[in-house]
Amino acid sequence: MKTDVLILGAGLAGLSTAHHLLGLGVRSRLVVEAKPTVGGVAGSVTKNGFTFDYTGHLLHLHDPYGKGYVLDLLKGNLAVHERRAAIFSKGVMTRYPFQANTKGLPLGVVVDCVAGFLETVHRPSGPSKRGDFLSWCRAAFGDGITRHFMRPYNEKLWQTSLARMTTEWQGRFVPKPSATEVLYGALADQNKRFGYNASFRYPVRGGIQALPDALARRLEPGVVRTGARVTAVDLRWKVAQVAGLGEVRYERLVNTLPLTTFLDLAGPLPDAVRQARGRLRWNAVWNLNLGVARPVVGDRHWVYFPEKKFPFYRVGFSSNFSSAAAPAGHSALYVEVARPGGARVDTAKLEVSILDGLREAGILKKRDEISTMAWMPIPVGYVVYDFARTPAVNAILRHLAKLGAQSIGRYGGWKYSFMEETLLDGKRCAERLAGVASARPAAAGGELQPLA
Structure with a gap:
């Protein structure tokens, strides 16, 4: 089997790439997916009348094109929700985000958090020259908020010391309130909605599986092959071994699998790239x-x-x-x-x-x-955004680009992002493959590009 563009993975990034390529006149493309359904982890499973997602997959639409794209795909099957989120600590339920809503916590905790925050306002120390996330938290929120929430929660999530993490991932994801908002939230029940996810959209029916299903329906029959696991990729000869299909020869490759997974089945790779892969966490x-x-x-x-x-x-x-x-x-x-x-x-x-x-x-x-x-x-x-991540990812993507391969999306691009951005990654990838300049540059936090 031969194709111009071979796309590994029928998640949102892969499906978006295939769909946007169609709109740009590139019809020779094949999407291969190991699972029996499309969507990847942006999918759902039904069991005994329940519809379960792979954790919460909520649509945060901020880009004009991305918003229009999703609204068109899920026309008549989307509801808008105003976020109702909370933090449970010290036996108390408080509003999200913690740093702006300490009312109700034990008095000593509230004083510790407010005093520490005001210290950053009146005697700012600035982040450390090293630029680690722990130092940033202390400089931005003070010792109290860092001690009672930022450090324990984030180390629980990331499973690594915050002193080993950079700050390059957190811009849109960690809201920073003003001193007035911190004080008000310590004294009263503050209902201001902070952050990028203050509201969200979600399908009325079908779970988040409704989104990749709608996207797959926009593609021609036979473009997506499910139950087709990639077992090996020869980057030099541009041949992939795919279960059920055998050899698939391609001219250009788009990977959306986790970057580590892809590198473990691809070759030949130079030692420098293998070593870079070993530094990914x-x-x-x-x-x-x-x-x-x-x-x-x-x-x-x-x-x-x-x-x-x-x-x-x-x-x-x-x-x-x-x-x-x-x-x-x-x-x-x-x-x-x-x-x-x-x-x-x-x-x-x-x-x-x-x-x-x-x-x-x-x-x-x-x-x-x-x-x-x-x-x-x-x-x-x-x-994990440790200090080894970005140099390693850049080295890997630079090498892949020389071989006609792109690695995109949350997992292929090895980054922290949300669904709208993943769909836009597919759009930008399709435009690069078709030789069309993107209407605008990738937003901050988009997939890393090979260094010149």
């Missing part, structure tokens, strides 16, 4: 979905848990995104636990500790019946 997200025989388990969309006594860092309530996620009289929720990438996990023991933690936090009641349970782990959950 990530965490895995062990996602447990629960169906509970109670109509309203929680009134929020999700809750953060910074304390070590809880194994999970976040719990979300997907039936609050869409009532269709659970049968009548039931609730659907997802629980996220982070572990270092590649670490073994005893899911039976973890399951017990999760249920105990949910009961301790008051989310589950003793009499609650768990009617359905589904583990949906994400082996590559979050890319």
